[in-house]
Amino acid sequence: MLWLVFTTGKCNLICDYCGGSFPKDIVPWNATYNIPKIKSLVENDKDSTVIFYGGEPLANPRFISEFMDRVKANRYGIQTNGTLTKMLGEKYWRKMNVALFSIDGRKEITDKHRGRNIYDTVIKNASYVKSFGVELIARMTVTMDTDIYSDVMHLINLGIFDKIHWQLNVIWTDKWDIKKWANESYLPGIRKLTEFFISKLFDGKIIKIIPILGVINAHYFGPYKGSPCGAGYKSVSITTDGRVLSCPIAVREEWAVLGDINRGFKLMEEPLPEQCRTCDLKRYCGGRCFYASKEKYWGEEGFWEVDEINKQYLKIILSQIPEVDKAIRSGSISLDELKYDPTMDSTEVIP
Ligand code: SF4
Ligand code: SF4
Known part of the structure; x- marks a missing residue:
């Protein structure tokens, strides 16, 4: 199981699609519970992946080091904005399996939304972390400024990131003309990326573009029971005040509370x-983002507008399954290499 462990509600950046830190009364900036409380929960899970989360998790490096010293997980990782990397000691980076670095693609796109020189800082720190053998995932936020083909290809061509993932900026932001952008830019870009992905299969390479790979995985290896995340x-x-959320x-929504680390918690049966x-x-999508389907900030109509784009994206990828079959039959790749479990990386598959 995936355990997203908040280290703090604090963040050192104020990216324009997020807004920065959580208020301390909603997500305290330090854990208010003791680590032994969570130790037995994680250690009783034989398939545990712990991903440090925030705020910016590296704003509280002491919690991370204490946690990694005391709690044994099968897999450790972090979702970070990539600016405070040196706050955590080398010893701990060497124990991390995966790091998700926020970067939106080309420098001008990343810096526009995340702040001046953030791109350069993230690239430098990503290379530093990679030197310890940590698998790196680029985690993009996709806005109307994004050219999905150019931005994803830019990250692939850097040669630093092992996997590329993105999320559409449709949750917390004011409604924008996503339909026009999707028709003119995003969906044509998805088509080109999928063609690129397929052409590489015949060269024996799987380019780990998660929104493509995760859908192909669902085709061959079974459906997502709920949101792929x-x-x-x-x-x-696990929030810093010990609540267990879905x-x-x-962090503010009652429907998301599954329990807390003192009393225990109950997983959802029908997600x-x-x-x-x-x-x-549904097999490929799992209802996409569970939060988006619960909260619908853009209203019912806005929700279905995004969903129509989601359906078209899924159909573009699924239209290429016969080509994937061909690549498998030709022996250039094996079926097993297409297996992908998003909960081992804390990715969502569906943008
Ligand atoms: S495509 Fe839309 S309606 Fe279909 S499973 Fe996904 S979220 Fe639900
Ligand atoms: S995809 Fe949606 S439901 Fe899943 S973790 Fe992200 S915000 Fe939550």
């Missing part, structure tokens, strides 16, 4: 949203 059924988030961004139960794409 695992929210509430294969993933839980989704890490739902697929009602509205998705008859959808013919």
Whole structure:
């Protein structure tokens, strides 16, 4: 199971699609529980992946080192903005399996939304972390400034990141003309990226573009029972005040509380949203973001507008399954190499 462990609600940046730190009364800036409380929960899970989360998790490096010294997990990782990397000692970086660094693609796009020189800092720190053998995932926020093909290819061509993932900026932001952008830029870009992915399969290479790979995984290896991120059924988030949530961004929402680390918690049994139960794409999509389907900040109409784009993206990838079959039959790749479990990386698959 995936354990997203908050180290703090504090963040040192104020990216324009997020807004920075959580108020201390919602997500305290330091853990208010003792680590032994969580130790037995994580250690009783034989498939534990612990991902440090925030705020910016490296704003509280002492918690991370104490946790890693005292709690044994199968896999450790971190979701970071990539600016405070040196705050954590080398010894701990060497124990990390995966690090997700926030970067939006080209320098001008990243710096516009995250702050001046952030791109250069993230690249420098990502290389530093990679030198310890940590697998690196670029985690993009995709806005109307993004050219998905150019920005993803830019990150691939840097040769630093092992996997690329993105999320659409459709949760906390004011509504923007996503339909026009999707038709003119995003969906044509997805088509080009998918063609690139397929062409590389015939060269024997799997380019780990997670929104493509994760859908192909669902085709061959079984459906997502709910949101591919695992929210509430294969993933839980532990806030600094010890609450156990289904989704890490739902820090204010009652529906997300599954329990707490003192009393224990209960996973969700039926995580697929009602509205998705008859959808013919549910196997690949799992209802996409559980939080988005609960909160619908853009209203019912806005939700379905994004969903239509989601369906088109899924169909572009699924239209290439015959080519994937061909690549497998030709022996250039093996079926097993297409297996991908997003809860081992804390990715969401569906943007
Ligand atoms: S495509 Fe839309 S309706 Fe279908 S499963 Fe996904 S979120 Fe639900
Ligand atoms: S994809 Fe949605 S439900 Fe899953 S962790 Fe992210 S915000 Fe939460």
